[in-house]
Amino acid sequence: MHERYLEDLRIGARFEGGPYEVTESAIIEFAREFDPQPIHLDPKAAKESIFEGLIASGWHTAVITMRLLVKSGLNLAGGTIGLGADELRWPKPVRPGDKLRAEVEIIGLRPSRSKPDRGVVRIRYTTRNQNDETVMTMTATVLVLRRSAIQQPSRKD
């Protein structure tokens, strides 16, 4: 798959990943390890909660989104190295059987101020379920390499 450098990216470019089915057993397994709460672990207790049924941890949705991004066509050279994330929101819960798709859009691009071989990309994530309802949104800042750093190595002689 074609690797993308800073110079290959344009504001407004979009990439998609998915679908990824979220099973009840995956919800429970993730929760047991990282978010051990009844609404994520116990279908009966979850039924009596304000969610009226088992829901995935929001962090489970976040890491599934990361997986979908890594496997999408974005494919940044050097990998997707996150510097930070903002405005992470979960407007609707994810339930067993949901099939998630993640869309990423490039919303900002700039060369690094201190390191000429890299740049910083701002990415808007939107994760939707099979009914096209948005279950997660986030804005992330990601490091990306510049092609010029590869094509024009400094001379050492």
Added chain:
Amino acid sequence: MHERYLEDLRIGARFEGGPYEVTESAIIEFAREFDPQPIHLDPKAAKESIFEGLIASGWHTAVITMRLLVKSGLNLAGGTIGLGADELRWPKPVRPGDKLRAEVEIIGLRPSRSKPDRGVVRIRYTTRNQNDETVMTMTATVLVLRRSAIQQPSRKD
């Protein structure tokens, strides 16, 4: 363990969780499922990267932090139901063998505008390694129940 309602919380209150050791095998297992990139999967490839060795996915650090919070003394009534997160940053990488501790501090409290049985808490997270270096920070908005909603049920007669 004592469950805390909105009325039990004070701005500036702090709670701690951990330590939690992050093993090389856990880093690789998490990455295989959710962040399949060489710097998280392959010690040899990671050695040649800008990180000079295997590092945990930032999302792995985030979900470990969630686990530490759920098991900390904060123990919110009704569970820790996240509405969103902001300012998620990873100032230093997490490496195999690191022992993480998470500290949470209450930085905001308000009753819900629309639902009298609940409130919204702003929490500042700081995750540190065994050398007291900060590896992650985040601000989260969490739903919390009000005790008054439990103690004064509306009369139905």
